[in-house]
Amino acid sequence: MAALRSRASRAFCTGARLGRKALLPDGWEAVVGIECHAQLNVPHKLFSPTTTPHAASAPSSGTLPNTHVAPFDAGYPGTLPRLQNSAVAAALRAALALQCTIVPRSYFDRKHYFYADQPMGFQITQKRGSHEDEALQVPIEQVQLEQDTAKSTYYLMDVGDEQRRTQLLDFNRAGVALIEIVSAPAMRTPEQAGAYVRKVRDLLRCVDASDGNMNEGSLRCDVNVSIHKIGEPFGARCEIKNLNSVKFLMQAIAYEVQRQYAEVAAGNTVEQMSRGFDEARGVTYAMRSKEDAPDYRYLHEPNIPPLDVRASEVEVIRAALPELPDERHTRLRETYGLSIRDVNVLTRVNAEDDAAMPIEWERRAGVDYCASAVDFFEALVHDGIEPQTAVNWTIHHLLKELNAAGVPFCYSPVPPMVLAELIRVVEEQVITPKTAHTLLREMITTRTIPYDGTTLRIRDLIESRALGQLRTDEQLRPICEAVLEEHAKDVAAVRSGKTKALQKLVGAVMRRTGGRADAVAASMLLAALIAST
Known part of the structure; x- marks a missing residue:
């Protein structure tokens, strides 16, 4: 929202690696800005009390089309919007996590354009606000609340002897609360852009503003790309729409940079336009000429009053925020003496579980399984395991066996207390590390642990199967x-x-x-x- 404007998103590109092969010759550079559209983790749509099915846009969700639609969502004449407070709270959490300055008053506007998935002929969004802060690294120019569109599905329908392209519309997604996070054009490489999106996704998940699952459409990115000679004005930008993975986002930027340079090198002019990305071929393609802001005919939304946010409300939300990723990263290094590499791996373990399918097994009552790798590591330390040993077993042994079995970390059947006991019997030379790895693998594949509800039975298991180490x-x-x-x-x-x-x-x-x-x-x-x- 314009009210949730940027101060600075510090260190968003820290750790981003430059590609080995230069995309442009010396003296040229790419300019990249990103608009992230994140569905908010809230129970209702932005302007109607209609419940929002989890990941309503995902084919795997099992939600029937057009079953979560209020008259307002479908654009029926005479229906009026009613702003849902839960969406405002989630947007404020996201803005604070992104280090934005919250201005006390913002306004809603109508952004006019005609498209089949926009039933009202305009989108209610936020455009106006004030901010005066200096940006560092990748500045966030604006975070704004807005409505999502309906979901379009295209297929070929037989009509007589012809096949006609037909569009189906599912309005379950129409009106779902979004925040649009607009970065400054501060990135210069695909790698920096990828690091930025990952960081935004991590922050949104951390504060429970959005699940950030790009494969389900909960987080979608539009990327603005241009090239220019260093020291000269920026070139015409092309916007690549609806990128749904970090991998494809980086591929699209790399291709578009090279495409634009080929145009310039051939003596042509780069035309400002919207483009799509063909994931199978790894190329961008023209969609339509890019509309400038005046083309959208922004008008004040007369049916929604200004949104006023008191400073006291902001401070209540700020105080309730969890530990943010950068804060956790620093604490893990300073408290436990871990290397940057180990902390990076530890904190990234769960980040790629976008498509993790639930894996069912009988969980033991009273056992903390710790779905987060960081929480798992700290539970080992609190159980008396030395920090470096704990991180080694978490990311090198447990994670390796889980990956081999195709089990996401968040569904690991091995709780910290079991792994801690397994580490202890290795350190006491009761069994060898190889035997411990075998037992760990068995627990993961069979989804059973040597625990009877009150007592760990690892040592009994070792004795009954004669697995003890041969040392004498x-x-x-x-x-x-x-x-x-x-x-x-x-x-x-x-x-x-x-x-x-x-x-x-x-x-x-x-x-x-x-x-x-x-x-x-x-x-x-x-x-x-x-x-x-």
């Missing part, structure tokens, strides 16, 4: 003697001073014991047996 000479001697007898050539190599041959023999012991042997103890015993014969 008495346990290892018969195994090592058998290995030496079978690998006479390697024994001779060890005697001639080839140390790698000894490691080969240790590997044979590990295979024979299913990874249960202590590798150090086995190596020492093998060397002693070879020396004594």
